[in-house]
Amino acid sequence: MTTLETPMNSTTTRPSMEATAADRNRAKRRHSIRRGSIYVLACLIALWILVPIWLIGTMAFSTPEDVRNYPKHFAPIPASTETMDFFLNTDGIQRAARNSIVVAIITLILSTLLAIPAGYAIARYLFPGRDAIRLGILSVRAFPIVVLAVPLAITFIKWDMYDKVYSLALMHTALTLPTTILVVASVFAGVPYELEEAARIFGCTPAKAFWKVVLPLAMPGIAAAAILTFVLSWNEVFAAILLTLTNRTLPAQILYTLDKSGDPFKFAGGFFMLIPSLIFIFFIRRYLFNMYGQLNK
Amino acid sequence: MAEIVVEKAIKRFGKFVAVDEVDLTVNDREFVVLLGPSGCGKTTLLRAIAGLGMLDEGRVMIGNRDVTYLPPKDRNISMVFQNYAIFPHMKVYDNIAFGLKMRKSPKEVVEERVQNAAKLLHIENMLDRYPGAMSGGQRQRVAVARAIAVESEVLLMDEPLSNLDALLRLEMRAELKSLLARLKATTIYVTHDQIEALSMGDRIAVMKQGQILQFDNPTRVYDLPANQFVGSFIGNPPMNFLRGQVQRDDGAIKVNIGDFHLSPPAEMNEPLRAYEGKSIFVGIRAENMETLASPAPDALAVMVEVVEPLGSQNLLTIRISEDILKVSTHPDFKVHAHETVYIRFPPAKIRWMDRDTGQAIAPSLDKVLA
Numbered sequence: 001m002t003t004l005e006t007p008m009n010s011t012t013t014r015p016s017m018e019a020t021a022a023d024r025n026r027a028k029r030r031h032s033i034r035r036g037s038i039y040v041l042a043c044l045i046a047l048w049i050l051v052p053i054w055l056i057g058t059m060a061f062s063t064p065e066d067v068r069n070y071p072k073h074f075a076p077i078p079a080s081t082e083t084m085d086f087f088l089n090t091d092g093i094q095r096a097a098r099n100s101i102v103v104a105i106i107t108l109i110l111s112t113l114l115a116i117p118a119g120y121a122i123a124r125y126l127f128p129g130r131d132a133i134r135l136g137i138l139s140v141r142a143f144p145i146v147v148l149a150v151p152l153a154i155t156f157i158k159w160d161m162y163d164k165v166y167s168l169a170l171m172h173t174a175l176t177l178p179t180t181i182l183v184v185a186s187v188f189a190g191v192p193y194e195l196e197e198a199a200r201i202f203g204c205t206p207a208k209a210f211w212k213v214v215l216p217l218a219m220p221g222i223a224a225a226a227i228l229t230f231v232l233s234w235n236e237v238f239a240a241i242l243l244t245l246t247n248r249t250l251p252a253q254i255l256y257t258l259d260k261s262g263d264p265f266k267f268a269g270g271f272f273m274l275i276p277s278l279i280f281i282f283f284i285r286r287y288l289f290n291m292y293g294q295l296n297k
Numbered sequence: 298m299a300e301i302v303v304e305k306a307i308k309r310f311g312k313f314v315a316v317d318e319v320d321l322t323v324n325d326r327e328f329v330v331l332l333g334p335s336g337c338g339k340t341t342l343l344r345a346i347a348g349l350g351m352l353d354e355g356r357v358m359i360g361n362r363d364v365t366y367l368p369p370k371d372r373n374i375s376m377v378f379q380n381y382a383i384f385p386h387m388k389v390y391d392n393i394a395f396g397l398k399m400r401k402s403p404k405e406v407v408e409e410r411v412q413n414a415a416k417l418l419h420i421e422n423m424l425d426r427y428p429g430a431m432s433g434g435q436r437q438r439v440a441v442a443r444a445i446a447v448e449s450e451v452l453l454m455d456e457p458l459s460n461l462d463a464l465l466r467l468e469m470r471a472e473l474k475s476l477l478a479r480l481k482a483t484t485i486y487v488t489h490d491q492i493e494a495l496s497m498g499d500r501i502a503v504m505k506q507g508q509i510l511q512f513d514n515p516t517r518v519y520d521l522p523a524n525q526f527v528g529s530f531i532g533n534p535p536m537n538f539l540r541g542q543v544q545r546d547d548g549a550i551k552v553n554i555g556d557f558h559l560s561p562p563a564e565m566n567e568p569l570r571a572y573e574g575k576s577i578f579v580g581i582r583a584e585n586m587e588t589l590a591s592p593a594p595d596a597l598a599v600m601v602e603v604v605e606p607l608g609s610q611n612l613l614t615i616r617i618s619e620d621i622l623k624v625s626t627h628p629d630f631k632v633h634a635h636e637t638v639y640i641r642f643p644p645a646k647i648r649w650m651d652r653d654t655g656q657a658i659a660p661s662l663d664k665v666l667a
Contacts, residue, residue, distance in 0.1 A: 194382040197349050202447065203370045203399030216386045 053274065060084055060271035064264040087268030090261075096253035097272075099165055100234055103249055104276075106169035107233040111180045112226045114173070119184030120210070124193070137178045145175070149242055156243055163245045171243055172233040180229045187221030188214065224284040231280045235273070299360040299373075299450030299483045300325045301346060306355035308341050308507075315341040317507035318355070328477060328484045330498035332491060334530065338507040339487045340455055346485065347453050348372050359451055370399070374451040379459060381440040383428045389415075389439050390424040396447035414446040417476060434465045441473070445480060452482040458493065470496060491531045495519060503527045520582075522648060525655035528580050534612065534623040538650065539579040543572040552579060552649075555618060557597045562644050564660045569649065577658065580648035583612065583625040587641040590630070596639035604634055613638070 059067050061076035064083050087093060121127065122134060152171075153162070161167035191214050199209035215222075240252035248256065254269045301323040308316040315338045323329045331339040344350040346357055348369035356365040364372045375396060383392050391398075393414055397407045415421040418438040428436055437457065444452060457473070458466045474497050477484055488494055494501045495515045502512040503526075511523035522528035528536035541552040541559065550569045552559040559579065561569055569577075589596050599622075603614040611630060615622040615638075624640060632638055649658040 192380070192382065194378050194380055195384060197369075198376070198378060198382040198384070199395075200349070200369045201347060201374065201376045202396035202443070205368070205370065208399075213384055213386075217384075 053278075056267055056270045056274065059263070059267035064262075067264045067267060068262070083264040083268045084271075087265055087272065090257075090265065092248070092253055092257075093250070093269075096248050096250045099244075099247055100250040102165050103169045103172060103240075104230045104233040106166065107172040107176060108226050108230045110169070110173040111176045111229045112184075112222065114177060115180040115184040115225065116222065118181045119186075120188050120214075122181070122185040123188035137181055140174075140178045145238060149238075152239075153242055162243065163247055165244075165247050168240060168243050168247070168249065169233075171239045172236055175236065175239065176229045176232045179232065180225050183225040183228060184218075184222055187218045187225065190221070191217045227280045227283055231277050234276050298325050300358075301451060301483055301485065302358040303342070303346065304356050304358070306342065306345060306357070307353050308338070308345060308350065309353050314507050316345065316352070319507070319509055321502060321509060321512070323483055323485060326481055326483055328486065328497065328499045330494040330501045331485060331487045331504060332494040332501050332531075333489065333504035335489055337504040339489075339504050342504070343453055343455055343485060343487045346451075347374060347376055372451070373449050374453060375444040375447045375449045376453040377440050377444045377455065377457045379456040381428075381436045381460070383436055383439050383443065385428050388425050388427055389420065389431075392428065392439055393424075393442045393446050395443060400447070410446045410448065411442075414442040417445065418442045434461055434469070437461060437469065441476075445476075445482075448482075450482055452477070452480070452484045454484065454486045456488055457486075459488070459490070466493075473497070492533070495531070503530065505530075520646075520648075521657070522580070523657055525578065525580070525650050528648065528650075532582060534583050534625075536580050536582050536648070537620075537622045539581070539617060539620045539622065540576055540652070541579040542576050543569055543574065545570070545573050552577065554579065554597065559642055559647070560644060561647070561649065565649060565658070568658050568660055572651075572658070576652055578650035578652050578655075579642070580650050580657075581642060581646060583623045584610075585643060585646035586624050587643070588613070588624055588626045588630060588632075589639040589641065590632070592639050593641065596641045598637055598639055601632055601634055601636050601638055604632060615640070 055072070058073060058076050060083055061079050061081065062073055062083060063078065063080040064086060066073055066078075066080075067083060088097075122130065156162045156167055161170075195213050195217070196206075196209045199213045200206065204212060235251060236249075237251040237255055240249045241255065244252065251273065254273070258266065301321070303319055303321040306316050306319045306321075307314065317338070319338075319342060321329075321342070331342060333339045341350060345352045346359075348364065348367060352365065356363055358364065359372055359374070384395065387395070390411060393411045394407050397410060402410075411424070412421065415424055418441055420435060420438045420442060423431065423435065423439075428439060431439070437460070441457065444454075458469055461469060470493060477497075486493075486497065495518075498515055500512060500514050501518045502509045503518060503523075504510065505526055511518055511527050513521075513523075518527065519531055522531065522536065525538060528538070539554055541554050544551050544553055546558075550561055550566050550573070552561060552569070587596075592598065597617070599615045599617060601613050602616055605612040605614070606628065609628065610625040611628050611632070613624045613626060613632065615624055622640075626632070650656065651658055
C-alpha cells in the first residue's frame with residue numbers, strides 16, 4: 001500500500017464555468033418574459049370578469065336615456081339614480097327583495113348550524129362510512145334538481161307548503177348544505193388538532209375545547225362559509241320559480257318580468273343582484289388566505 | 298406524591314403494535330426520558346399517560362389512582378407539545394392562564410401564578426402579545442410557562458425542543474433542566490435526541506419497536522448498554538462492535554480478534570464460557586480505547602483509514618478485517634491516514650454481546666438487565 005497522499009488541488013481554474021455578461025442578460029430577459037406573461041394572463045382573466053361588472057355598474061347609475069343610447073358610456077357620467085329608482089319602484093320588486101333577504105337569512109342560519117357539527121365530524125373523526133358520506137354530500141351537488149321538479153312541487157302542495165317563504169328557505173338549505181358542509185369541514189381541518197388536545201390537557205371537556213379553542217379559530221372561515229351560503233340562496237332561481245307563485249324571490253321576479261322590461265330595468269336589476277356577491281368577495285378574500293398569520297396553515 | 302406506573306400497556310394502530318406490553322414505573326419527582334428512534338412508540342406511550350389516546354390493554358396509574366379510563370382533564374397533568382400548541386387567538390397571558398381558568402382558580406391565584414411562570418421563562422414583558430408575533434423560541438417558552446403555571450404533579454413533554462434551531466436548543470436544554478429541577482413535578486420527557494436524554498434525565502428508557510430495551514440512569518445506559526441497539530443508538534460516534542472468537546486457553550477465557558487476544562475480566566469468565574468456540578461482539582466506545590504511536594505487547598497494530606479532526610478530538614476510522622472501528626484520540630496525537638497505530642482495549646471498558654440476540658453478556662448478578 002502506498003503511503004503517498006493524493007495531491008489536493010481544488011483551485012484549478014475553469015474558465016468555461018464563468019458566466020459571461022451575455023449569459024446573464026439572456027437569463028434576465030427570459031425571467032422577465034416569464035413574469036410578464038404571467039401578469040398579462042392575470043390581467044386578461046381579471047378583465048374577463050370585471051368588464052361586464054363595470055358595464056352593469058355604469059349603466060345602473062346612468063340616466064335611462066343614456067342606457068338606451070349607443071355608444072355606451074364608459075363611466076356613469078352624468079351619474080343618476082333614476083335607473084335604480086325606476087327598478088326599485090317597479091311593482092313587486094321591493095317585496096321580492098324582502099323575500100329574498102328573508103329566505104337567504106333563514107338558509108344561512110339553518111345551513112351553517114347544520115354544517116358546523118357535520119363539517120367538524122368529517123374533518124376530525126374517522127367514523128365508519130365517512131368517505132361514503134362525503135361522496136354522498138358531493139353527489140347532492142351533482143344531482144340535477146330538474147328531475148325532482150314535478151315530485152317536489154307536488155309534495156310541497158300536498159303538505160301545504162307551497163308558495164311559502166319558509167318552505168323555499170328549507171329547499172335552499174337542502175341545496176346549499178353540501179357546499180357549506182364541505183367548506184366548513186375544510187375550515188375545521190385547518191385548525192391544528194394539537195390545539196384541541198392542549199385544551200383538553202388543561203382542563204376542557206371535548207365540548208368545551210371545541211367551544212373555547214376550535215370555534216373561535218374557525219370563526220372567520222365559518223363566517224365566510226355563511227356568507228357564501230347567503231349568496232348561493234340569493235342567486236338561486238330554479239327552486240324559487242318552482243316553489244313560489246306570489247312570494248317570488250328577487251331573481252325569480254326579475255326573470256319572470258325580464259322579457260317585458262327594457263334595458264334600464266335589466267341593468268339596474270343585474271347590479272342589485274350583484275351587490276351581495278361583491279360584499280362576499282371582499283369579506284372572504286381577507287379570511288381565506290391568511291387566518292391568524294403563520295400559525296394556521 | 299405522583300408516582301406514575303404503567304402496567305402491561307399495549308396500543309395497536311390496526312395491525313401495527315405501537316406499544317408492546319410496556320411496564321414502566323416513574324418515581325415521584327423523577328425526571329424520566331423516553332428515548333428512541335421515530336416510530337418506536339415513545340410518543341404513543343406518553344399520549345397514553347396523558348389520556349390523549351386510550352390503551353388497548355394494560356393500565357396507567359398516577360399517584361396510586363387508576364387513570365386508565367379518565368379523560369386528560371381529570372388526571373392532574375400538564376403537557377408541553379412538540380409544535381407548542383399555544384392558542385393563536387389568545388394573548389400570551391391568557392394562554393398561560395388557560396389551565397388555571399379552566400380549573401376556576403381565584404383571580405389572585407391566576408394572576409400570581411401567571412406572573413411567576415412568565416418570570417421563570419423570561420417572558421414577563423410579552424404577556425399582552427399574540428403568539429403570532431413571536432419567534433419559535435418565545436412560543437416554546439409560552440408553552441412551557443402554560444404547562445408549569447397549573448402546578449400539576451405530573452409534567453409530560455413531547456419533544457419540546459425539536460422545533461428549535463441547534464443553538465437555541467442547546468441554550469433551552471440547560472435552562473429547562475435547571476427549571477425542572479426546581480419544580481416538584483414528576484416529569485416524563487420524550488425525545489429522539491440521545492444527547493438531550495443523557496444530559497437531562499435522571500433515568501432513560503430506551504425504546505425500540507414498542508418495547509423498552511433498557512431503563513437506567515444515563516451513565517449506565519451509556520457505559521453498560523443492555524444490547525447492541527442501545528449501544529449504537531446512544532453516543533456519537535456509536536459504540537463499536539468487533540467480531541471476536543471465544544476460546545479457552547489453559548482454563549482462562551480469551552476472546553480473539555484475528556491473532557490478537559483479549560483477556561476478559563475475571564467475572565466474565567463464567568458467562569463467556571457458554572460461548573466457547575463461538576463468535577461474539579466486542580463492544581467498545583470510541584473514547585475508551587488507548588491509541589499508541591509505538592508498539593506495545595497488549596496493543597493491536599492497525600492501519601488508519603481516515604483522520605477527522607473535530608477540534609476537541611481526532612476521530613480515526615480504522616478497519617479490522619471486516620469491521621469498521623471509530624477511535625477518538627487527543628487532538629495532539631499526530632497521525633495521518635494510512636499510518637499504523639497501536640490500540641489498547643481496556644477489558645473493563647468492553648461490553649460483550651451475544652451476536653445472535655444482540656443482548657449483552659453479563660455476570661449473573663447483573664442478569665436482570667439482560
